[in-house]
Amino acid sequence: MWVGSVGERGLHQALFEVVGRAVNAVLARGTGTVDVTLTSDGGLRVVDDGVAVPFEADDSPGLDAQLTSLQTESGPCGRRLALLGPIAVGPFVTNALSSRLTAEVRYGGRRHVREYVRGAPVGAPVTAGPATHDGTTIAFRPDAGIFETTACSFAVLAERFRQVAFLNRGLAVSLTDERPADGPRAVGFRFPDGVRDFVAALEAEAGAALGPDVIGFEHEDPRMAGAMEVALVWGGLSGVRVRGFVNSRCTPEGGTHVDGFRDGVTAAITSYAPGLAPRRIDELLTAVVSVNLDHPEFLGATRGLLGNAEVRLCVAEAVREHLGAWFEAHPERAAEVVRRIVRDGEPD
CATH class of the missing domain: 3.30.565.10 (Histidine kinase-like ATPase, C-terminal domain)
Incomplete structure (x- = not known):
């Protein structure tokens, strides 16, 4: 056993x-x-x-x-x-x-x-x-x-x-x-850039031409008794590739860290481009969401789902803040992200 x-x-x-x-x-x-x-x-x-x-x-x-x-x-x-x-x-x-x-x-x-x-x-x-x-x-x-x-x-x-x-x-x-x-x-x-390197590798393995920027940040939040490292990029292939990890353990079923990431991305993009439909926002997105917690709570028969409720809000706030700041600092690249999302969401 x-x-x-x-x-x-x-x-x-x-x-x-x-x-x-x-x-x-x-x-x-x-x-x-x-x-x-x-x-x-x-x-x-x-x-x-x-x-x-x-x-x-x-x-x-x-x-x-x-x-x-x-x-x-x-x-x-x-x-x-x-x-x-x-x-x-x-x-x-x-x-x-x-x-x-x-x-x-x-x-x-x-x-x-x-x-x-x-x-x-x-x-x-x-x-x-x-x-x-x-x-x-x-x-x-x-x-x-x-x-x-x-x-x-x-x-x-x-x-x-x-x-x-x-x-x-x-x-x-x-x-x-x-x-x-x-x-x-x-x-x-050995990967000096951590999850940024991870996202770049996932894009390469998918056969995508990597976009100009892998957006990444690290943040510690005492409310969730832990820290997070997040990296994401809007690439050239349709679909969504978001991988979640807790204390280096893969969470294939997702959980509150992945839910918080999606909440934060939605909030940042709808603030930057209010008319964009939320269902399109994570199209073309490749991301890694890694959290390290003092007391992780795993759920499910295979313990592949994170259950810590406070993690969702903490990750959402951090993603919204850092992604929003990136949009403000790189308006031309942010506009290109929006164009990609809209173009991918249009009917054939």
Whole structure:
């Protein structure tokens, strides 16, 4: 029940629990790298250069506790927590579902290693030599007696890690696959412009000629106990492409952040062009709406819908203000946006 499946989806979730811990260790430092490797012998390895947690810690649960029991209070919390999968319960579940796991923590100039078999530690942590920088490595082999497959999809993982890199601009993520007979393949992701880069990529993938401006902003609002990062562009293809994320988790069903975005866009454009029909306003629009909340409330059977009521008003106000200011500062480009919307809404 912890990973939702014993198939490929559950296998990926087990990996996401370890990668999520690594991503949050990097975000706690502010910037850094997470390297994920699908090893040639069927294992998985996750290396980060984030904040290292000793196996035994005095002021918070140490790495050993995180790997052997459910820790509701461990690690970064709130808006600083990136949620990679729909469950996000921690790496203890990965350890329990692995035939073997090795954890290495680098801090204080030394490497400290501990082995686990099917979730249980084998012996005490040992000091294994010097370390040149802090960080953590977790290598594990999924238990073939539990999972129907122990082969991860390179394409699925690459797409998810790419999203996470878009949504956390201080983060670099690499994925290496050592399994192919003709040699390893690897991809790496880092996006200095965050969701602006995300929107540009979505437009390119759709085959659109990117418009002159990707409009973007960041805003923090204490009323929703969180922050938002929004980017949008009116491109050249019909249809609406709006993607919502909460603490780096995709919300395919939308929610109050996406509703607030649409409210704000409608308010800004109808203020600038009062005669425009609201139903046409989001035509040609590509956007990413990312919010990071201290206390996100997910709804629905798959937790793919954001329910925090206060988020809708906060996002709507911020979008209206920033988009309205952009219209005022760029009247010629704003007029072109309106012309595109009207032209697309005309009958053939």
